[in-house]
Amino acid sequence: MGRQEIEVFAVCPAEAIERDSARGFSLSRIDESGESRPFPIVVVRTVGNDYHGYVNRCPHDGVWLNIRAGEFFSPDRAFLRCGRHGAIFEIDSGLCIGGPCNGRALEPVALAVIGGEVCLCGVKLVEDTGFPGPFEDGDETMDIMIHPE
Numbered sequence: 001m002g003r004q005e006i007e008v009f010a011v012c013p014a015e016a017i018e019r020d021s022a023r024g025f026s027l028s029r030i031d032e033s034g035e036s037r038p039f040p041i042v043v044v045r046t047v048g049n050d051y052h053g054y055v056n057r058c059p060h061d062g063v064w065l066n067i068r069a070g071e072f073f074s075p076d077r078a079f080l081r082c083g084r085h086g087a088i089f090e091i092d093s094g095l096c097i098g099g100p101c102n103g104r105a106l107e108p109v110a111l112a113v114i115g116g117e118v119c120l121c122g123v124k125l126v127e128d129t130g131f132p133g134p135f136e137d138g139d140e141t142m143d144i145m146i147h148p149e
């Protein structure tokens with residue numbers, strides 16, 4: 001019965017991300033073998049009040065987009081930008097349009113705003129209530145531990 005439902009996981013209050021800004025979340029999930037796997041994502045809120053989610057992993061070298069720069073945007077804020085070698089990505093599609101991974105794309109994460117919360121959709125995850133977080137590490141990233149059912 002429950003398998004027919006769309007699984008959602010609340011990441012943060014929608015208002016916790018200002019328009020024209022982005023925030024990283026350091027999620028974890030447990031894979032089939034019981035191992036904890038990093039699942040870093042970035043949630044972008046546009047000037048027009050859309051929310052876009054991507055796995056926070058540059059297609060070029062697999063690092064966080066906010067590595068080095070500490071933030072997710074190009075200087076003019078028109079694109080997402082990888083701080084390592086400067087690849088730039090369209091905010092609404094995740095497509096890389098300049099830099100070493102030109103033509104590749106960020107992996108999208110399905111999001112919806114439900115009851116004022118930004119939620120991950122379609123992932124079978126539940127929160128580990130035994131985890132002491134969330135806490136912030138100072139570079140716009142929040143750590144949250146999540147587990148599958």
Ligand code: FES
Pocket residue numbers: 058059060061062063082083084085086087099100101
């Ligand atoms: S790792 Fe992102 S551009 Fe090289």
